[in-house]
Amino acid sequence: MEEHTDFVRFKRGKLRQPKNIIKIKRTSTPDDVAAVLAKERNRDNNKHTKGDDEEDEAKEYGDVLDFGGEVSGKNRHITHGFHLVEGKMKHGMEDFLVAENRKMKGYDLGLYAIFDGHSGRKVAQYLHTHLFHNILKEVIIIEPDFWENPASALKRAYKKTDNEILKNVVGARGGSTAVTAILINQKQLVVANVGDSRAVLCRNGEVKQITVDHDPLKRKEKKMVESKGGFVSEKPGNIPRVDGQLAMTRAFGDAKLKEHITVEPDVTIEKIDKETEFIVLASDGLWKVTSNEEVADCIREMKSGQKAAEELIEEALLRGSKDDISCVVVKLG
Template identity: 50%
Template sequence: MEDFYVAEYQIHRNHELGLFAIYDGHLGHSVPDYLKRNLFNNILKEPGFFTNPSNAIRKAYQETDQTILAKAPELGSGGSTAVTAILVDGLRLLVANIGDSRAVLSEAGKARQLSVDHEPSNASEHKNIRDRGGFVLNMPGDVPRVDGQLAVARAFGDKNLKDHLSAEPDIVDEQLSPDAEFLILASDGLWKVMKNQHAVDLIKKIKNPKNAAKRLTDEALALKSMDDISCVVVRFV
């Protein structure tokens, strides 16, 4: 199990912030553990966070990736996907991700995916990998992999593959609508066996977010997911 999660609230510059994340590591737990301890701090210390949060998040993702690469002798050559969500004063939602951990918002019972699955089979990701000098190998019975090794096209770390990988996040910045009910963040161990709407339908009547997250992970296990499964549910109403 190489997943780590964050679910906490704090006051920052007179704003209430909800900080939520899933970090799904590969080749060890050192990189996702580092992200758990440092990524949000790196984002919030950016002076422009409240005036241009997308730029601050993008800059913090890139700088965090560079630090992880520089610390490879200490952290190892592994890496991690990430999906992060920052809830500002209960009204504004900032979601960023690299890799295939996913964020799904329920609005009036309808699932809406806020993150992007960065898979090597995606045409734009495939082109980016080729442009960087890499290749995507798709062996029968397996998923497409960067240089025949990694099943995601973007990730933190992965020093040995970094020339062919991106750490550029996709970012969503929006005001929550009155229809917003809850947000699901989960690693791909859940999404490999569950559609977005199925996940929303499964927990829409469960008011306790911890119980809702457990219901989702239990369902993923019942559906015979063979990957790490981590989940955070954030209730708005």
């Protein structure tokens, strides 16, 4: 049985066409999100109160702040929003996300993530509960100078979480992408990713991709796979795959292919200044049908992160995306 240490608040929104679009507020535990997506689509507000164990967890790893996705600092007003829709792939919803704010050790943290599962939902579900927990544990216990040099702590947390998954969560099949972003004091953004979920940032009207799509055909990625004894297939009419199976070179889980892929993330650090307008994290259900520039143009004039996230998913559906789609938008006023 999985141990769940965070808490969650939901607020049901109106269903918009198609019927499987669901609006979820303040998500931080996967079982509750899974219940909403799979079993509780017609229920009203579902509130969960922290118990003693969760209170202890909050004290150790930071309090989740209850301000509905908005926070104001000395110079900025930040609002985040998120949206998910189940695709038409007949495998059930496999996307999970995180969008929350915490205070920890005197730092204001925005925690954002997208987890896009494949060959099942278990890995993405586990990441949803445990990855930020492991990252913050690395920060507090092992590397208190995270704020100056976060890359090594993030890589250790990713590896530790993957080891837990391979040992306790999933067998030979099943894995997930991950893109995580930590906004520190509204001034610095630390982003890590494996797989093809993506993050972009818009600054002074220019959009910048701040993650790496781990495409098997990219020279660096293909060389890495081959150096481990694997191969990349390039069959006509099909997407490139590691060992003819996986459409990415980096992922959590996927034990059958682990000797030939890696869970080591690419880590990027971005300065957040007055020219920074917004940040978008999304699964490939969005990026398959829209470019970075089109995403930026779609939401550039919007003030609300929530409305922006909903608009992006609606646009992806209009363009024929059939995959699960999850999206987090952080707007910086």
